[in-house]
Amino acid sequence: SLASTWKEIEFPPLKNDLLLRAAKGEETERAPVWVMRQAGRYLPEFMEVRKSHSFFECCQTPSIASALTLQPIDRYPRLDASIIFCDILVVPQAMGLEVLMEPSRGPVLPNPLVTPADFSRLREDVDVQKELGYLFEAITMTRKGLAGRVPLIGFCGAPWTLMAYMCEGGGSKTFEKSKSWLYKYPEESKALLLRVADVCADLLVGQVLAGAQMLQVFDSWAGELTPYQFKTFALPPLLHISHKVRHVLKTLGHPGVAITLFAKGANAPSTYALLADPAVTGYDNLGLDWTVDPVEVRELVGKKVNLQGNFDPTVLYGGKEGIEQEIKRASERWLKAGGGWIANLGHGITPNVKPEDMGWFLECVHKYSARS
Ligand code: 1CP
Numbered sequence: 001s002l003a004s005t006w007k008e009i010e011f012p013p014l015k016n017d018l019l020l021r022a023a024k025g026e027e028t029e030r031a032p033v034w035v036m037r038q039a040g041r042y043l044p045e046f047m048e049v050r051k052s053h054s055f056f057e058c059c060q061t062p063s064i065a066s067a068l069t070l071q072p073i074d075r076y077p078r079l080d081a082s083i084i085f086c087d088i089l090v091v092p093q094a095m096g097l098e099v100l101m102e103p104s105r106g107p108v109l110p111n112p113l114v115t116p117a118d119f120s121r122l123r124e125d126v127d128v129q130k131e132l133g134y135l136f137e138a139i140t141m142t143r144k145g146l147a148g149r150v151p152l153i154g155f156c157g158a159p160w161t162l163m164a165y166m167c168e169g170g171g172s173k174t175f176e177k178s179k180s181w182l183y184k185y186p187e188e189s190k191a192l193l194l195r196v197a198d199v200c201a202d203l204l205v206g207q208v209l210a211g212a213q214m215l216q217v218f219d220s221w222a223g224e225l226t227p228y229q230f231k232t233f234a235l236p237p238l239l240h241i242s243h244k245v246r247h248v249l250k251t252l253g254h255p256g257v258a259i260t261l262f263a264k265g266a267n268a269p270s271t272y273a274l275l276a277d278p279a280v281t282g283y284d285n286l287g288l289d290w291t292v293d294p295v296e297v298r299e300l301v302g303k304k305v306n307l308q309g310n311f312d313p314t315v316l317y318g319g320k321e322g323i324e325q326e327i328k329r330a331s332e333r334w335l336k337a338g339g340g341w342i343a344n345l346g347h348g349i350t351p352n353v354k355p356e357d358m359g360w361f362l363e364c365v366h367k368y369s370a371r372s
Contacts, residue, residue, distance in 0.1 A: 001129055002129070002136060002206055002209040002210060003209065003252055006209035006210070006252070006254070007253075009140060009210075009211060011143050011144065011148075011211060012144070012146075012147045012148040013148050014148045014151060014213075015148045015149060016080055016148075016149060016150050016151075017151070018030070018031075018032035018080050019032040019034070019080050019081045019150070019151050019214065019342060020151055020213065020214065020258065022306060022340045022341060022342050023214060023258035023260075023284055023285055023306055023340060023342065024258065024284075024306075024340065025303070025304075025306055025339060025340040026340060027338065027339065027340070027341075027371060028340075028341075028371075029370065029371060030365075030366055030369045030370040030371065031331075031334065031341045031342065031343035031365065031369035032080035032081060032342055032343065033078070033079065033080050033081075033342075033343040033344065033362055033365045033366070033369070034079055034080055034081035034082070034083065034150075034153075034342075034343075034344060035072075035079075035344060035345055035348075035349050035358070036083075036218075036262070036344060036345060036347060036348040036349065037348030037349050038072040038079065038082075038083065038349060039068045039069055039071055039072050039083070039085050040348070040349060040351065041351035042349055042350070042351050042352065042353040042354075042355060042358065043071055043072065043075070043355060044355070045071050045075070046068060046071060049064065049067070049068060054101070055087070055101035056087075056093075056099075056101060058085065059085065059086050059087055059090060059134070059135070060134045061134070062134055062137040062138040062141050063141065065084065065085045065086060065134075065135075065138035065142075066085075066138050066141040066142040066145055068085040069082055069083070069084055069085045069138070069142045069145075069152075070082070070142065070145050070146070073146065073149060073150060075355070075359075076358065076359055076362055078359075078362040078363060078365075078366055079150060079362065080150055081150050081151055081152075081153055081214070082142065082146060082150055082151070082152050082153065083152075083153040083154075083155060083216070084135070084138060084139055084142060084152060084153065084154055084155070084207070084212065085138070086135055086138070086155070087101075087107070088155070088156060088157025088161065088162060088218055088220075089107050089109075089157070089162075089165060090132055090135065090203075091156060091157060091162055091196060091199050091200055091203060092109065092162060092165060092166050093131070094123070094126050094128060094131035094132050094199060094203075095122045095123050095126055095195075095196070095199060096121060096122050096123040097109055097111065097112075097113075097121070097122070097166060098110055098111060099165075105170060105171070106170065106171050107165060107170055107171065108169065108170045109165060109166065109168075109169045109170060110169070111169075112166060112167055112168060112169035112177070113166050113167050113192070114167075114177075115185075116185050116188040116192075119188075119191075119192070122195070126198075126199045126202070128199065128202040128203050128206050129206065132203060132206070135203070135206070135207065135210075136206045136207065136209070136210035137210070139152065139154060139207055139210040139211045139212055140210045140211050142211075143210075143211035143212075143213075151213040151214055152211060152212055152213055152214075153212065153213070153214045153215065153216055154204060154207030154208065154210075154212030154214070154215050154216075155207075155215065155216045155217065155218060156200040156203050156204055156215075156217055156218070156241075157200070157217070157218050157219075157220070158200075158217050158218060158219030158220075158222070158234065158237075158238055158241075158261075158263070159193040159194075159196040159197045159200065159234070159237035159238070159241075160193065160219060160221065160222060160225065160233060160234040160237070161218060161219050161220045161221045161222070162196050162200075163178060163181070163189070163192055163193055163196060164178040164221045164224070166178075166192075166196075167181055175221065175224045179224065179225075182229060182233055186233075189233060190233065190236070193233060193234075193236070193237040194236070194237050194240060196237065197237035197238070197240040197241050197244075198240065198244070200217070200237075200241050201240065201241045201244035201245050201248070204217075204241065204245045204259075205244075205245055205248045205249060208245070208249060208254065208256075208257055209252070209254070212257065213257055214257050214258050214259070214260070215245070215257055215258070215259045215260065216259070216260040216261075216262060216287070217238065217241060217242075217259065217260070217261050217262065217283075218262050218264075219234060219238070219261065219262060219263040219264065219266065220262075220264050220347075221264070221265075222234055222263035222264055222265055222266040223263075223264050223265015223266060223267070223289075224265070225266075227268040227270050227271055230263075230266055230268075230271055231270075231271070231274060234263070234266075235274060238261065238263075238281075238283075239281060239282065241282075242259055242261075242281060242282025242283055243282050245259065245282070246282055258284040258285060258306075259282060259283050259284055259285070260283065260284070260285035260286070260287055260308055260342075261275065261281075261283040261285070261286055261287065262286075262287030262308070263275075263286075263287070264287075264289045264346075264347060265289060265291075267289070267291060267292050269300055272286075272297065272300040272301050273300070275301070275305065276300070276301040276302055276304060276305055277304050277305065278304060278305055279304070283305070284305065284306055285305065285306040285307065285308050285340070285342060286301070286305055286306075286307055286308065287307075287308040287309055287310075287344065288307055288308065288309035288310035288346060289309065289310060289346040289347055290309070290310050290311065290312040290313065290345070290346030290347070291346070292310065293333060294307060294309070294310065294333050294334045294336075294337035294341075295333050295336050295337045297337070298337040298338065298339060303338065303339040306339060306340030306341070306342065307334075307337070307339065307340065307341055307342070308341075308342040308343075308344050309342075309343075309344055309345075309346050310330075310344070310345070310346040311326070311327065311330055311343070311344070311345050311346060311361075311365075312326070312345075312346060313345045313346060313347050313348065313349060313350060314350075315327070315361070316345075316349065316350075316353040316357050316358060316361055317352070317353070317357075319357075320357075320360055323357065323360055323361055323364055324360075324364050327361065327364035327365055327368050328364070328368045331343075331365070331368035331369045332368075334369065335369070335371060341369070343365045343369055
């Protein structure tokens, strides 16, 4: 298993370490830039592969997942990071729930968790090597295919976001099923969240041992919670993940990697106070959505934690001039905020973006994030 073999895997030396330096708090010469969902439906070469392979077939076939991960890297030499092609919903799959990807609706779980009695349908002990070994294989293959061009990021979904899908049975606008669990079954919800967290931690450890050089946890639906619910339900399993990942890696003699928490919409000042110190949380970087100003966030969190973000994703529909104006304006705020900055959108890139506009966006970030 990877726990005993990881030291023997050999990788090409890294040529662009901007991301890793910014993730250590360095005010780099310019901001490293990558884009959430950078391998996706806006790329014609992605759609070409999807014509002949289902979504989860792409995730589960290491050669395809690796090729899809490299597509944006090959097309855009200005990207400073790659993120492995997979999906957050492989964790519910590994726990025993069926997940389908439907072209119009996105993820669908035909048999969601309705009451705590449905815990009986979840696997007791999840062996991530057995259930998700394809992801580890894809990571090792991709790190070799990158040939040191940029670092490779591994990821997972956050327990609350995964619980939302597991209870709703898919995406939701109201989150009535998953949030009603928090009121009706608070203790069982906490137990479920910790079970999910434990699988997430194993998944992240496996990705690092397979070659991932940084990690991100996506809490896409954190903004559906009250600040009290975030603190009570979402945060403890997030801390379980970071603490277990750090502990297990240390035990195996691994130096560890930086971890980013993207808790979209978790923008209450009291929430920032809880997340400001990586020594406590285990998260070195906080990903910001586009609704907050980096200077204001810096005032709340101080400089111990690095920040990632947070250009409005719809700026990519703004045309060449609009893109340049907004990247210039927003970059000035980021440079004023100071501290480690990883440039990104405030959420994933959307399917109708023109590939050349993504290229222009990256060019603008290189230009306007430069520190003189
Ligand atoms: O660069 C990359 O594309 C990396 C791979 C990646 C990542 C990091 C994919 C591929 N998905 C994700 C994360 C993910 N998946 C998140 C967290 C980030 C975010 O908030 O955007 C979430 C919430 C999902 C769940 C998911 N998977 C959705 C959202 C649906 C909803 O409820 O709003 C969708 C549409 C998917 C499908 C999916 N995942 C990835 C791709 C390229 C696609 C498109 C589907 C297809 O090709 O048919």
